[in-house]
Amino acid sequence: MRTLTETPRRATKPGAPPPGIRTIYEKSRPGRRAYSLPQTGVPEVSLDELFPGVARRRRPARLPQIAEVDLVRHFTELSGRDYGVETGIYPLGSCTMKYNPKVNELVAALPGVRGLHPYEPEELVQGALELMDTLSRWLAEIAGLARTTLQPAAGAHGELTGLLLVRAYHEDRGAEPHIALIPDTAHGTNPASVVMAGYEPATMPSDARGGIDVAAVRRFVNEHAGDIACLMLTNPNTLGLFETDIVEVARIVHEAGGLLYYDGANSNAVLGRSRPGDMGFDIVHFNTHKTFSTPHGGGGPGAGPVVVRDILEPYLPVPVLKKTAAHQYTLDYDRPRSIGKVRSFYGNFGVLVRAYAYIRALGAEGLREVSDAAVLNATYVMAGVRDLFDVPYERPVMHEFVVSAEPLRAHGVRALDVAKRLLDYGVHPPTTYFPLIVKEALMIEPTETESRDDLDAFVAAVRAVVGEARSDPELLRTAPHTMPVGRLDEVAAARNPVLSQRFPDDEVAAARPT
Amino acid sequence: MLAAVGISSLDDLFETIPAEVRFDGRLDLPEPAAEADVWRELSGLAARNRPADELVSFLGGGIYDTFVPAVVDAVTSRSEFLTSYTPYQAERSQGVLQAIFEYQTAICELTGLDVSNASMYDGATALAEAAILAAAHGGRPGGRIVVSGGVHPEYVQVLATETHGLGPAPVVIADDGGGLTSAAALRAAVDAQTAAVVISQPSFFGGIEDLAAAARIAHDAGALLIVVADPLALGILASPGQEGADIAVGEGQSLGNYQNFGGPGFGFFAARKELTRRLPGRIVGETVDGEGRRGFVLTLQTREQHIRRERATSNICSNHALNALAALVYLSWLGKDGLPALALQLARSAAYLRERLLGVPGVEPYTRGPVFREFAVTLPVAAGDLVAALAQRGYLAGLDLGRFWPERGNTLLLAVSESRTRAEIDAFVEEVSAHLD
Numbered sequence: 001m002r003t004l005t006e007t008p009r010r011a012t013k014p015g016a017p018p019p020g021i022r023t024i025y026e027k028s029r030p031g032r033r034a035y036s037l038p039q040t041g042v043p044e045v046s047l048d049e050l051f052p053g054v055a056r057r058r059r060p061a062r063l064p065q066i067a068e069v070d071l072v073r074h075f076t077e078l079s080g081r082d083y084g085v086e087t088g089i090y091p092l093g094s095c096t097m098k099y100n101p102k103v104n105e106l107v108a109a110l111p112g113v114r115g116l117h118p119y120e121p122e123e124l125v126q127g128a129l130e131l132m133d134t135l136s137r138w139l140a141e142i143a144g145l146a147r148t149t150l151q152p153a154a155g156a157h158g159e160l161t162g163l164l165l166v167r168a169y170h171e172d173r174g175a176e177p178h179i180a181l182i183p184d185t186a187h188g189t190n191p192a193s194v195v196m197a198g199y200e201p202a203t204m205p206s207d208a209r210g211g212i213d214v215a216a217v218r219r220f221v222n223e224h225a226g227d228i229a230c231l232m233l234t235n236p237n238t239l240g241l242f243e244t245d246i247v248e249v250a251r252i253v254h255e256a257g258g259l260l261y262y263d264g265a266n267s268n269a270v271l272g273r274s275r276p277g278d279m280g281f282d283i284v285h286f287n288t289h290k291t292f293s294t295p296h297g298g299g300g301p302g303a304g305p306v307v308v309r310d311i312l313e314p315y316l317p318v319p320v321l322k323k324t325a326a327h328q329y330t331l332d333y334d335r336p337r338s339i340g341k342v343r344s345f346y347g348n349f350g351v352l353v354r355a356y357a358y359i360r361a362l363g364a365e366g367l368r369e370v371s372d373a374a375v376l377n378a379t380y381v382m383a384g385v386r387d388l389f390d391v392p393y394e395r396p397v398m399h400e401f402v403v404s405a406e407p408l409r410a411h412g413v414r415a416l417d418v419a420k421r422l423l424d425y426g427v428h429p430p431t432t433y434f435p436l437i438v439k440e441a442l443m444i445e446p447t448e449t450e451s452r453d454d455l456d457a458f459v460a461a462v463r464a465v466v467g468e469a470r471s472d473p474e475l476l477r478t479a480p481h482t483m484p485v486g487r488l489d490e491v492a493a494a495r496n497p498v499l500s501q502r503f504p505d506d507e508v509a510a511a512r513p514t
Numbered sequence: 515m516l517a518a519v520g521i522s523s524l525d526d527l528f529e530t531i532p533a534e535v536r537f538d539g540r541l542d543l544p545e546p547a548a549e550a551d552v553w554r555e556l557s558g559l560a561a562r563n564r565p566a567d568e569l570v571s572f573l574g575g576g577i578y579d580t581f582v583p584a585v586v587d588a589v590t591s592r593s594e595f596l597t598s599y600t601p602y603q604a605e606r607s608q609g610v611l612q613a614i615f616e617y618q619t620a621i622c623e624l625t626g627l628d629v630s631n632a633s634m635y636d637g638a639t640a641l642a643e644a645a646i647l648a649a650a651h652g653g654r655p656g657g658r659i660v661v662s663g664g665v666h667p668e669y670v671q672v673l674a675t676e677t678h679g680l681g682p683a684p685v686v687i688a689d690d691g692g693g694l695t696s697a698a699a700l701r702a703a704v705d706a707q708t709a710a711v712v713i714s715q716p717s718f719f720g721g722i723e724d725l726a727a728a729a730r731i732a733h734d735a736g737a738l739l740i741v742v743a744d745p746l747a748l749g750i751l752a753s754p755g756q757e758g759a760d761i762a763v764g765e766g767q768s769l770g771n772y773q774n775f776g777g778p779g780f781g782f783f784a785a786r787k788e789l790t791r792r793l794p795g796r797i798v799g800e801t802v803d804g805e806g807r808r809g810f811v812l813t814l815q816t817r818e819q820h821i822r823r824e825r826a827t828s829n830i831c832s833n834h835a836l837n838a839l840a841a842l843v844y845l846s847w848l849g850k851d852g853l854p855a856l857a858l859q860l861a862r863s864a865a866y867l868r869e870r871l872l873g874v875p876g877v878e879p880y881t882r883g884p885v886f887r888e889f890a891v892t893l894p895v896a897a898g899d900l901v902a903a904l905a906q907r908g909y910l911a912g913l914d915l916g917r918f919w920p921e922r923g924n925t926l927l928l929a930v931s932e933s934r935t936r937a938e939i940d941a942f943v944e945e946v947s948a949h950l951d
Contacts, residue, residue, distance in 0.1 A: 021608075021612065021808060023612065023615070023616055023619075024616050024842075024846055025616070025619060028849075028850075032849075033849050033851060033852060034583075034585065034846070034847045034848075034849065034852075035583075035847050035848045035849060035851075035852035035855075035856075037852075037855060037856060037859055037932060038581075038932060038933050038935075039935075040859065040862075040863060040932070040933075040934065040935045040936055041935055041936035041937065042859075042862050042863045042866045042935075042936045042939070043862065043866060043936075044862065045862050045865060047750065047858060047861075050858075050861050050862065050865055050884060051722070051750065051751075051861070051884045052884065054722050054751065054884055055724075055725070055726065055751065055752035055756075055757060056750055056751060056752055057748070057749075057750065057751065057752055057753060057756070057854075058752070058756060060749075060850050060851075060853070060854055061620070061623035061624050061748070061749070061753075061850065061853060062623050062850060063620060063623060063845050063846065063848065063849050063850045063852075063853055064846050064849055064850070065849045065850050065851070066846060066849065068585060068847070071585055071843070071846050071847060072585060072588060072589070074846075075589040075592070075595075075613070075843065076592070077609075078608070078609035078610075078612055078613055079589075079592040079594040079595055079609050080594070080609065081606075081607070081608035081609040081612075082594035082595065082598050082601075082606070082607055082608070082609035082610050083594065083598060083603075083606045083607065084593050084594045084595070084596065084597030084598040085593075085597040085598075086593035086594075086597050087593070087594065087597075090598075090599070092599060092602070095599050097597075097599060100596070100597055101549075103549050103552055103553055105591070105596075106553065107552070107553065107556040107557070107560070109587075110556070110557060110560040111560070111565040111567070111568070112559075112560030112561055112562070112563040112564075112565055113556075113560050113563075113774070113775070114565075114772035114773065114774050115565025115566055115567050115568070115579075115772065115773060116563055116565055116566065116773055116774070116775040117566040117571065117573045117577055117579065117773050117775070117776075117910065118577055118773070118775050118776030119573050119575055119577070119913050119917075120564065120566065120573065120910060121901060121902060121905050123905070124563060124564040124905065125563050125564075125775070126562050126563070127558075127559040127560055127561065127562030127563040128559070128563050128775055130559060130562070131556075131559050138543055141541055141542050141543060142541060142543075144537070153635035153636065153639065153777065153778070153834075154635060154830075154831075154832050155831075155832075156819070156829045156830055156831050156832070157635060157639070157829075157830075159829065160676065160829060163679075164675065164676075164678060164679070167678065167679055187820075187831075188818075188819035188820040188821070188822075188823045188826070188831070189819050189820075189829050189831050191819070191823040191824035191826075192819035192822070192823060192824060192826040192828065192829035193829040194824065195824045195825075195826075195829075196646070196676070196679070196680070196828070196829050197678075197679045198678070198679020198680050199679065201823075201824045241530075242530045242531050244530065244531075244532055246532075246535060247532065247534060247535060270531070272537060272540075272541050273528050273531065273536065273537055274528075274531050274535050274536055274537050275535075275537050278535050278537060279535045295596045295597050295836070296597065296598060296599040296600075297595070297596060297598075297834075297835050297836030297837075297839075298595050298596075298598050298599070298600070298601065298607075298610040298613075298835035298836055298839065299599065299600040299601070299610070299632070299796065299832050299833050299834075299835035300633075300635075300778075300832040300833050300834045300835050300836065300837075301635075301777075301778035301780070301834045301835075301836060301837055302832060317675070339675055339678070340671050340672070340674055340675030340678075341638070341668060341671040341672045341675055342639075342672060342675055342676060343635060343636055343638060343639060343672060343777070344576060344636050344637060344638040344639075344666070344668045344669065344672060344765070344776060344777075345577070345636075345668070345775070345776025345777055346775065346776055346777070347776075347777055348635075348774075348777040348778040349774055349775035349776060349777055349778075350772070350774040350775070350777065350778055351777075351778055353556070356556070357552050357556055359543065360544060360547050360552050360555065360556075361546065361547050361548075361549065361552045362546055363543050363544055363545050363546035363547065364540050364541035364542070364543040365540075365545075365546055366546045367541065367543070368541075372524045372527065375527045375528070376515055376516070376519070376524065376527060379519045379521075379527060380515055380518060380519050383518065383519050383520075395530065396527070396529070396530045398527075398530070419603065420603075420605065423603060423605060423606050428603065428606065429603060431602070434820070452515055478804070480605050480606075483605040483606060483608075484605070484608050484809075485604075485605055485608060485803045485807050485808075485809040486605070486803035486804050486805055486807065487605065487803055487804060488604050488605065488801050488802070488803050488809045488810075488811050489801045489802055489803065489804075490604075490801065490811050490813065492801050492802070493799040493800070493801035493811050493813040494799070494813050494814055494815070494816070497629075497790065497797075497799050497813060497814060498799055498800040498801075499615075499618055499629050499630070499790070499797060499798070499799050499800075499813075500615070500618050500619040500622045500628075500629070500630065501615075501616070501619040
């Protein structure tokens with residue numbers, strides 16, 4: 001473990017330019033360039049001849065002028081201030097930050113993958129269509145359901161797609177329910193997606209065991225007969241606990257005419273161990289960037305394929321893949337009951353290829369081992385840290401767990417401070433303050449990626465930080481101390497937003513009397 | 515490890531799952547495969563495709579084979595960018611955050627608007643989000659979205675699908691028969707119930723729209739103007755902001771991203787500063803730490819779903835950060851001079867291709883007036899037949915617009931890349947001519 005030293009305070013003159021790093025715009029110098037353009041031999045017609053009478057730019061976009069080496073150095077410098085799965089353990093709960101196998105990057109970079117135009121004649125892209133069809137079938141098998149659309153670009157996008165399918169299903173039956181049930185442990189995307197689909201979310205409480213309160217669901221459904229569109233659930237839920245009453249919940253919602261939506265964010269817990277379709281869910285989205293190892297990319301791109309029960313198949317977005325003969329596929333747009341399209345083209349194909357490679361490499365046995373190791377690792381870390389915190393629900397955890405840092409408040413230390421101090425120990429902190437029903441929540445998901453050595457090191461870091469919270473709480477409240485910057489002022493950032501580069505000529509223009 | 519957690523078998527870990535929903539079978543998936551076998555299988559599938567750059571491609575329609583310089587992959591393959599997540603821990607994510615800040619700056623510069631978010635899934639979903647914003651902002655919940663017939667048909671479809679539960683279906687006004695918006699038809703379609711007008715620059719058919727006129731029509735009715743823009747065209751054309759747009763969105767793929775069979779690219783989203791607190795998605799802002807050192811954070815998060823839940827501006831909780839990074843690297847590689855130079859080269863090649871094609875007997879113009887990198891022509895034969903025939907000769911001849919509009923089965927949309935040479939264009943025109951003979 002590294003030695004920790006306090007960063008010396010630096011004097012800053014009021015009004016002086018912010019010290020430290022420079023943006024690429026501040027590194028720009030007139031006359032420098034990196035670009036080159038091919039010679040085409042096409043006649044060099046002037047702009048005036050090409051665009052007579054057309055409104056043109058008054059001034060060029062102020063993009064940087066920079067040499068190629070300086071461009072590369074700039075981004076190398078930036079990457080040095082970041083932390084990825086390849087840097088070390090990344091136990092960000094609910095995000096499933098697992099290792100991204102290298103071969104997946106190679107296959108995604110094949111010319112026959114990344115060089116395809118979406119409007120090429122179908123005969124020229126049969127390999128791509130077959131890949132999509134095969135992946136669709138694999139995902140359906142893992143979900144325990146019938147049909148897949150690969151179109152949604154992310155988990156939240158899958159949720160919206162799923163809810164639009166729910167809507168189409170009810171509309172087709174002449175029903176107009178407008179309530180979607182959501183537990184209070186749900187991801188924030190769930191209620192936001194519900195509203196985007198034109199429904200109204202109704203929050204269901206959790207019971208004393210940290211599961212959805214079945215009695216509350218039953219009561220609510222009875223009081224709102226005919227008005228229940230669906231229930232959205234994550235299982236295991238965001239507390240890392242399996243919703244053991246799922247079968248009963250599914251029965252209640254189905255009997256009320258509603259559908260069940262499975263937020264697949266936590267699928268890493270149950271691969272080959274339990275299938276949402278068998279639990280009673282009608283619609284499932286997977287996050288390929290969580291469960292199937294596609295890189296998170298600093299926030300995306302991901303993919304959010306959606307799998308449905310056969311009754312929902314007519315409503316899937318167009319186009320739908322159709323097999324016409326052995327190794328022959330077509331894209332079917334003639335789907336009168338389809339909800340339409342939720343994304344241009346066919347989805348994040350380049351991401352889906354990586355998910356295909358991952359599932360192909362692991363097979364049924366490997367996927368089951370993934371979940372076995374993910375749950376074992378979480379259980380192991382939980383055992384290593386549980387005495388330090390409050391444990392809100394005394395139940396076996398699955399791929400992640402939530403503890404409360406509430407006991408540290410006696411020392412004036414909050415969950416956020418624990419997270420910031422963990423940065424100084426060279427590990428990525430867990431998710432904080434989620435789910436909302438646990439005070440001072442720390443949500444820890446080590447994933448199957450980490451070895452026992454790395455888990456032990458993480459547990460040691462957490463224990464050391466909690467020790468410091470008791471002996472020297474100020475050290476936590478002012479953390480981090482070893483990062484390129486100290487704790488950043490988020491309040492100031494929001495109160496007076498600076499959302500793009502301030503250029504010197506803007507300031508000159510602003511100072512000029514009008 | 516089992517002993518350390520007090521269990522005797524891995525199965526014990528799953529006892530919490532009720533027996534009736536435990537899966538005791540074996541998933542019907544292939545056997546596990548060694549890396550070499552994965553590589554072979556996927557190489558085999560990829561080999562059954564013909565990448566556009568192995569052919570002479572004139573395909574566009576929203577995805578373009580613009581050259582991706584080597585610096586892009588060099589940067590985006592760095593593991594700290596590739597394998598990190600949304601920068602929740604700002605102090606340990608300054609690289610990603612600064613890159614997004616620089617990206618937002620580039621988008622503001624291109625669009626001539628004040629604020630940009632951190633990027634979105636694609637151009638089509640960015641448009642849907644813009645329409646949702648417009649309806650909420652104008653105090654016209656359930657307000658109608660009036661869409662020019664010059665907007666990409668798939669974007670219109672996505673807009674209609676994603677706003678299905680929120681209000682009336684968007685109204686699409688037919689183009690003027692020359693691939694452009696008819697000002698008269700637009701004016702007639704816009705009224706006090708209109709939340710926003712959507713226009714594309716250039717139009718889907720490649721023509722140059724009069725954004726200022728559209729802005730006047732929208733604003734006279736109290737509606738917002740949303741422009742779907744081709745970012746490279748903005749190297750030459752007046753920016754949406756300059757012409758009065760309130761929001762600009764678009765597909766950013768051709769900024770340093772591969773075609774990827776349509777995804778992932780990314781959507782960009784920029785707006786006037788009055789709309790800042792209604793923007794969907796992530797936004798990065800500049801701030802300082804306790805010692806006055808400059809840093810970057812995710813900001814204005816009270817718009818977002820993880821805080822606002824059902825009152826959020828959108829359900830989006832991610833962006834296409836890596837694709838936006840590719841765009842930033844690409845735009846930095848092009849730089850202030852390279853962007854207009856590239857745009858000019860595209861316009862010259864498109865003009866040359868069009869002039870040559872219109873010299874072929876039976877080929878008539880569809881798109882009226884100047885074009886940027888793309889234009890449509892009408893053929894004396896079905897466009898699909900020409901495309902199929904020329905595919906045999908090593909060409910992707912363009913996009914058969916009968917795909918979207920049955921009545922346009924003879925209309926072909928063609929695009930150029932900056933790499934297309936005069937010799938390739940001449941040879942292609944000869945092939946077209948021979949086919950039509």
